[in-house]
Amino acid sequence: MYQTVDVIGAGLAGTECALQLADRGVRVRLHEGRPARMSPAHRTDRFAELVCSNSLKSTKPETAAGVLKWELDAMGCRLLPMARSCSVPAGGALAVDREEFSRVVTEEAMAHPLVEVVREEVTQIPAGPSVIAAGPLCSDALFEAISRAVGEESMSFFDAAAPIVSAESIDGSIAFSQSRYEEGGAGDYLNCPMERDEYDAFVDALLSAERVISRDFEQADLFCACQPIEEVARTGHDSIRFGALKPVGLTNPMTGRRPWAAVQLRAENAQRSAYNLVGFQTNLTWPEQRRVFRMIPGLGRAEFLRYGVMHRNSFVDSPHALDATFAIPGTNARLAGQITGTEGYVEAMASGLLAALNTYAHLAHLPYPRLPATGALGSLVAYATDPATVGYQPMHVNFGLVPPLEDAPRRKDDRRRRMAERARADMGAFVADRHDLFADARQVPAQ
Known part of the structure; x- marks a missing residue:
């Protein structure tokens, strides 16, 4: 049994991270400040509350959002199946009944024998192993603590991004x-x-x-x-x-x-x-x-x-302030979710899953996972951890981040289809190669 990991924030990233760690035998303290301290955007004290749209974007296999969902299924994502169980009609997109989704996620997390839910605001970075998934509306006190750790020049309080x-x-x-x-x-x-x-x-x-x-x-x-x-x-x-x-x-x-x-x-x-x-x-x-x-x-x-967006959105200049596993240098903490600049609901789930894999690898003395850069998640992580990235702003998965194809077809639809096929093949090989991380993950879905 490994030492306890503190996961701060029970949003999409934090809940996914907590469940992934607990499934691997790691005890987790999942900290959530609500309802004692509500954020301006949230309405309930439930986990994984969707505060904006109820859409988790496209399910079409040739889209970047569709590829990301396939990759998460391959890695054994916990929240994505819950989202599907709460889906509402939305054409080619996955949309959920937000109240039902939040209820299901909350019950799942609270019922896990290795997850201890702590209803309190966290104002400092824990001394022990931790994952901070406090979201873009991170509390002022915790935001200041992170700022002191990474340097004020690496923090942004408002997201002012051009298209x-x-x-x-x-x-x-x-x-x-x-x-x-x-x-x-x-x-x-x-x-x-x-x-x-x-x-x-x-x-x-x-x-x-x-x-x-x-x-x-x-x-x-x-x-x-x-x-x-x-x-x-x-x-x-x-x-x-x-x-x-x-x-x-x-x-x-x-x-x-x-x-x-x-x-x-x-x-x-x-x-x-x-x-x-x-x-x-x-x-x-x-x-x-x-x-x-x-x-x-x-x-x-x-x-x-x-x-383009312009609203309050606390995030870290991840390529220059964090290491390749999104850890804060000199601490036992790593960041996950939108506070790292990975934007979007499903991207938040993915970030939480990756934070769990990196934390588990550290605790179990395993090599850190290196996602294939040809995939939806891997290319987003490469963008968010590349020191050459200039003027870092929050980003969601898109084919513009993916390395170009050799002998790429002229038609855009054909290029997207080929990119999606390459991404699925490379992620499937990655999961198969890292049996030490995915021994209990679900079987890789059919391509």
């Missing part, structure tokens, strides 16, 4: 490669040029678009941290043309002259398969982002890998 689009969805006949004042092209940025009428129409749409109505806990100091592009535009019709969309130093090769305005796109990874809309932090709703930002020349058919 990311798939490179293959950008119209290369319009967008051109060039850095400001560079001659000859082939620069570090892609540029989407706007003529005056296009700019005027874009600003009008931006100012009239529907915005997210923030809760009080999302509003404090928000605009001091980073102005949403629509708020900058409100200060004057040409304000963003002299800011994020300034065209100075650029020459449109199609016209031979400087555009009226230009949206710059910056590569999000070394493969240049995903691009960030520079300066486009926004509080627009997701449907409005899709509508308005597709007005940008070159982005008319843009596929959004991540929409």
Whole structure:
């Protein structure tokens, strides 16, 4: 029997982690501050409460979300089967009755003989082995304790992220490669040029678009941290043309002259398969982002890998503050869930499972698991632990993070299908090779 592990936070990541450790014979103290200390977003004291959407995204096998679910089944995820048992009709997505799902997860965790539930707020990092899965609304006291351990420069209190689009969805006949004042092209940025009428129409749409109505806990100091592009535009019709969309130093090769305005796109990874809309932090709703930002020349058919978000979201600069197992150097604690910058419900389950595997490997003196980077989870972990990652922001699984295929098919659907097949094959081989970690995991599902 191994020493007791403290798991802080009974959300998706924390509950998955606690059950995985307990299933491997590890005693767990699962700490949950509710109901004594409620967060602004939660309504109940139950575990794994879904506070936003009730959708766990696509189940289609050729999507990144579908691949992630397959990988979790292969690794013996505990919460995903519970979600399916509480599912409601949602077409090609997995959606749940949130009340029933939370009830089932809570009962499962509380009934496990090796899980002790402790209803108290944790304000310090435990001295012994622990997993902190406190979520993006981590309490101020614990947030400060983590900040002291990793350094204040490695913590973010607000998530002000610009949208990311798939490179293959950008119209290369319009967008051109060039850095400001560079001659000859082939620069570090892609540029989407706007003529005056296009700019005027874009600003009008931006100012009239529907915005997210923030809760009080999302509003404090928000605009001091980073102005949403629509708020900058409100200060004057040409304000963003002299800011994020300034065209100075650029020459449109199609016209031979400087555009009226230009949206710059910056590569999000070394493969240049995903691009960030520079300066486009926004509080627009997701449907409005899709509508308005597709007005940008070159982005008319843009596929959004991540929409812009702007709300309270405590997270750590994981690539630079944590080690490859998401542990805080110099402590016995590792982080899991959205506080590491892995975003999404199923991603939180996956992060909790991985935290359990890493913690168990440490306690049992086993090699740490190294997930295949060709998979949905492995590529997300590679992104979140790569010191070369610059300007780290929360991210969910997407094919833009996956290494490109050799001899990739021309059609996008064929590429996605091949990527999904490769991911399933590599994860299946990984699970089979690490029998020491997965001896009790369910049989790898059929491909």
